[in-house]
Amino acid sequence: MIASARAAAVVGLCASLAACTSMGFDSASKEPPKLSSKVAAAMSAKGMKPESPVLVRIFKQESELEVWKVDKSGNYALFKAYPMCRWSGKLGPKTKSGDRQAPEGFYHVSSSMLNPNSQYYVSFNLGYPNRLESALGYTGEALMVHGACSSSGCYAMTDAQIGEIYAIVERALKGGQDRFQVQAYPFRMTAKNLAAYKNDPNFPFWRTLKDGYDYFEVTRRQPKVSVCGRRYVFNAEFAGGEPADPLAACPPAVNQLDPQVASRLDVEKQKLDVAMAGGTSSVMNAYVDGGMHPSFRAILKNSGAKDMAGRVSGTKYPISRPEAALADPFSGAR
Structure with missing residues (x-):
């Protein structure tokens, strides 16, 4: 009876949580998924090694997650793009607990x-x-990339997808990479896409994100991330070392980018200026809860939430807010 009461209390507590966390009530310890021979062979075909560094990019509007690996050139190359099953909230950064926003x-x-x-x-x-x-005073915790097509602030993949991704990143970390970078964006940060949101309150923040996005696109190297002046600063070396206070003005930079890289980044800035001058702003008519890749939306529409949950999750974890998932506010943008 005591065990039953405790189990009921745990279930009740977990059901009341608004974040993607089990608050310690995880399943018993189990063996994590291993890198399959199929995935290892796919890496080899692209000149990559299982232990080579990894980098992850996430795009909300497109509902896609990309895994990049360092190949034999020494730069990052795309290993695989995964359609995302579910994310919650809307375009824009997470700022407080309970807002259902997935971070950017x-x-x-x-x-x-x-x-x-x-x-x-x-x-x-x-x-x-x-x-x-x-x-900046933002609040929230336990924001994850995880399995099961359910999100309340996280990025949700299918169990099969997250098992493969988990094995890839774990192998890279065991191979010597001390940590891997995740770049989470509202959409692919092209000049055209960003200009479409020029009247959005998040535009200044997104324009800063584009600096890091453009550097990776141009160089296929991981951007160095610093924080000062209440924003991200990329690939800068500062007098006196890394800034200690993210809110204080940035110290003088003491390095310069490679001239060829700087020239190509200037071209991207010029593209944005042109797009800003000629583009029209995209306005969302109504708030809907997050997104889902079109491939999963088709399954949800044709099979229903219960059947889909059985397909994408070993525990048949319920699809979060399936009615909202059927809506596609970004179809015009895509």
Whole structure:
């Protein structure tokens, strides 16, 4: 009877939580998924090694997650793009607990942030709030990339997808990478896409994110991320070392980018200026809860939420807010 009462209390508590966390009530310890021979062979075909560094990019509007690996050139190359099953909230950064927002920004994930015993199969913690977000007073915790097509502030993949992704990043961390970078964006940060949101209150923040996005696109190298002046600053070396206060003005930079890289980044800035001058702003007519990749939306529409839950989750974890998931506010933008 005591055990039953405790179990009922746990279930009740978990049901009341508004974040993607089990608050310690995870399943019993289990063996984490291993890198399959199929995935290893796919890496080899692209000139990549299982232990080579990894980087993850996430795009809300497109509902896609990308895994990048360093290949034999020494730069990052795309290994695989995964359609995302579910994310919650709307375009824009997460600022407070309970807002259902999935984070946007730059995060760094170490091995201690991997959870092989998550109630959502397996997961890794993004580390929200990061240094900048903490300094700005943003609140929230346990924001994950995990399995099961359910989100209340997290990025949800299918169990099969997150198992594969988990094995990839864990192998890279065991291979010597101390932490891997996650870049989470509202959409692909092209000049055209960003200009469409020029009247959005988040535009200044997104324009800063585009600086890091453009550097990676141009160089295929991981951007160095600093925080000062209440924003991200990329690939800067400062007099006196890294800024200690994310809210204080940035110290003078003492380095310069490679002239060829700087020239190509200037071209991207010019493209944005042109797009801003000629584009029209995109206005969302109504708020809907998050997004889902069109491939999963088709399954949800044709099979229903209960059947889909059985397809994407070993525990048949319910699809979060399936009615909202059927809506597609970004179809015009895509």
